[in-house]
Amino acid sequence: MNVRQTALESAEQQPATSFAALCKPALLQALVKLDPRRLARSPVMLVVELAAVATTLLCFLPDAVVSRPVAIQIALWLWFTVLFANFAEALAEGRGKARADSLKAGVQGLEARLRDDDGNFRQVAASSLRRGDVVRVEVGELVPGDGEVIEGIAAVNEAAITGESAPVIRESGGDRSAVTGNTRVVSDWLLVRISSDPGESTLDRMIALVEGAKRQKTPNEVALDVLLIGLTLIFLVVVATLQPFARFAGGDLPLVFLVALLVTLIPTTIGGLLSAIGIAGMDRLVRLNVIAKSGRAVEAAGDVQVLLLDKTGTITFGNRRCAAMVKAPGISTAELSYAALLSSLADDTAEGKSIVEYLRALSPMAEPSTQNVSNIPFSAETRLSGADHQGRRYRKGAVDAVLDHLGMTREQVPPVLAREVDKIAQSGGTPLLVCADDRLLGAIHLKDVVKPGIRERFAELRQLGIRTVMVTGDNPLTAAAIAAEAGVDDLIAEATPQKKLQRIRQEQAEGKMVAMCGDGANDAPALAQADVGMAMNDGTQAAREAANLVDLDSDPTKLLDVVQVGKQLLVTRGALTTFSIANDVAKYFAILPALFIGIYPQLSALNLMQLHSPESAILSAIVFNALIIVVLIPLALRGVRIKAADAASLLRRNLLIYGLGGLLAPFVGIKLIDLLLTATGLV
Template identity: 60%
Template structure:
């Protein structure tokens, strides 16, 4: 690996920019909460009151047990205070379930949309088919798509749905994947290479392809998508488990503290009944309700209620951007990524090298080089070949130049590394890698101008690819071969990436470009794009070794890939984002799949992961901070009669002990509903250092978590005294 400092030059601005690569400030959010979602999710929230379901959330399970106890007390010894507390405790549990139900409902709505794309289709299974076999060597049978098994061969003509996930093994076709990705533009799928994977439920628009099925029944990509977005397979992440453990320990500590209050009160002669203003608290049947209220207000119910919704919403935000995370662990890991590996082609550059200049050698006229390059590229259907044709016609006024009848094409091969055309007049034109064309010219008795090597080095140093163009023969076919010049192919860096990499640098994330290019070309592209480092001439083994080295140093790695050769690295990376257009091996190896196949989206994935962690931290800070106000409300009310010194803590001056306790319980329930939109939308993320983020959380959500409850509890107390003066 060779380090390179970010360059100061900017990439050329293009008229067409892919999503997310402009220069505008970018913020990660997920839209507002529709109030109707709360109502639609209410039945599911009520179903979650099942104690066996709630047992996986110990904080809310304790709250439900407390609500059940107060219900029994209120039935045995009815009182207005008892029923009010009981009602709000049940609402606390329902509101906690509502947060999770709303988060899950978004996924279920998306799953229903996906199900509508799955139809009862039939498949044309080819029995006895082999590559190159004549049509009479196999036969076609029509079977339900559900009967297909891994390894079956199916034919899919134009206009029909692809019956299952698989790889194209013969043919090329235009495929409509809008049912899966939402993208209306069709894509090309063809046998061989990294664009062979097809997804069940997508439609072939043109031509006919032969597909080898790679799935088993019920295990298609669409089935897995539905399961994932419904949240059925969502497992808690390590950080979420750790925070849950902390909440459980806090709940246990406060439970022990509350259980010991009654014996301690008896020992102190009177349990909160020593003074007239606290006598109501020791009334028959009220003591138990007061203790349960104290417990619910002491334990961290706010974050306990919202923790699951935060995790579900993090995955939902990815789904909204057409990214499927195979686990919550992957989303969380994205927020902790230290090193980001980006493939050069398609991620940092557009991938289609474009002709940008013709460099003639010696006394060769530029027009002659342009005509030769154009003629040798007319049958070249690659993006590079088409760009040479377009450049020659646009810059050298050759719009009507066509290949004469009788021309013979020389196809490109990995051995010769050249292509070209043999014209009827005896001329032979060749275009290809500089070294290969130089060798061809020597074999044809020609000489190589000294300036050619300078041109090749100049183009390579600038990050481009030099293609040499040569000609042999003439009208009589007797002239020796002659080097005409160099075509400069430039891999264009996507605009706006320099600013995005600068954002990542501010987050403390190191960016590494991985490419198969030579070190000179790789260095030029890396400097133009502004990445921190690069790995040139990278093989699959070298990619894997790089990831292992970084992980051994304590770093978390994210990378993108779409080919079978990327599968080992995707599997090794902490966050492996496979392109939906890639091979099945790549999609199975990664822990995320980008349905839009936009490699630059990994930057957005990292930001969403960080937003998840920040949201969890912010709401945890708020939850712990707002407990302070509840302590100031309840503790002086309960113990002020026994310990008069506690009256100094009664800074809110609530109207009565019962009013103080009821106000705290009501706030404890209402704050959960108030924070549901924030938990689902996520705290807005701005790239900055960890210390800056911590400082912002403490000032905004820590201090806010102290101030807001004081104001809210006081207002609730005023309202209670106004409408229920007897409390």
């Protein structure tokens, strides 16, 4: 079975600015970010920069160092460490800068036709519009800001925001009244009430997200910053006590070595990559055309345990499609097919079109000329459609409607056909009857088709520990049939706003993180209550304001990909944090014996790496500390690939790969660098 490619995979395969094109501006930005005021946002890297400054100054004090060439090399590698940590952040920001510049260019000089209190319109700058202002947008003009259509109907091209060139219909009232700023009206006109103040629109939020530097830190990042600062202070105290111990034993440690040792022991790896990880995670979300009102929503998506999904348009295609034909006794397949085709040609509903497509694909047949057919379009009043041809009347429609047309009762339907009709209804499908003149020919099975690959995606979520709940207004019998086919874990049938809200509160009361998607005003209470609420961009203003995520493509299935982005963000940060801390532990035991072996000969038993000298030990550690950041930059930007597994399995995998790997890598890397430095005579 071919599983549908997820939006997340599609986003990762989107054309991106080449790495070479990003490098030059990123390197320039890395130099600009050396400003201590900017580095203050990353306390660990600020300490590294201060250490680099101190080491550079110590190079000019002969009494403070053992070997000036070694001290110079240490200073250079410390500057290299800071520079490439800045480079990682600048590279992450640069991936979205081109799109941000394009979006900014689209709104510069944009004007709007504002309605005054007296009902007249005047030209004003779009940037001056405020919430509640009413503007008129004509064909060919750009919508000046986010808003809601209060009058008119028009086709709107949203390619500037979503990348989708096909225009969509926007009209006043209903669930398709919201419009997004910087989209173009391609037909008719609209009267729009602006719903956001300057700096608060969808476009403004998208620009802020892709620029990266303006992205506020999430609660988890703040907590991790506190941890890193705590570890830095601990190692600062540790390093500060080493000199007294050395002098107590009658030895001495060069100050430049102690400064360098501090840098190797504090968590510089995660400190240098933390910001890049967060910005890259947001970039992946933006490439999915999802706008997050806060980083908290994205991180919460990574912790989601219960996922509520609307059935129509999310789990199923939304329009019922023809799945089979059932003959009445004594009727041939050809006769039933011909009657069903003629009675559906004038049916402009999605169901009617699907019947025509099904029959044409099933068996090509000679279709009469339209000039010889008197079509009868589908009517909501009669619930019938059909055609009159060569003196015969072909009709198709709901069971009761066709029986009324024929003057029959349900008891008069042939038992074989009646059983098939009941079976269709019990399976969650919709049966339609077909007749010619006064003769019942058979039934059509219309089915709300489950999207291909959706069952496999739910299975992946289940392996990640996420329980799926289908929400539908269908009756329990129909809902159960669709739920079983789709493979969801639970369902809410005959759903009302109160039922949705009650279910979310119940799950949250049990300590679970809940996500939901919706587009209607009746979804607003549940979207606001959910930990992660994703609204469709073409939905109501109430839904968009209540949610903390907005999908610009209005694809409800994308909530599954948002969950994966959030989980990938958390896993990446956790993996590199584990690797960094394990690195520090390994470096601590690898370097200290080499530094103190001259003062405490007994430590030779712990000198497992047999490093050449204290100078080579500290320099090798500094070089490894800098290069490991360079090596991990691609992983920080791409994100750790996650496999479908529960939290315990992910933790074991994380500890095995990044914990054990982080513990062993410094022993191997530092020893190899030590051999290289010794062989080249640099120490």
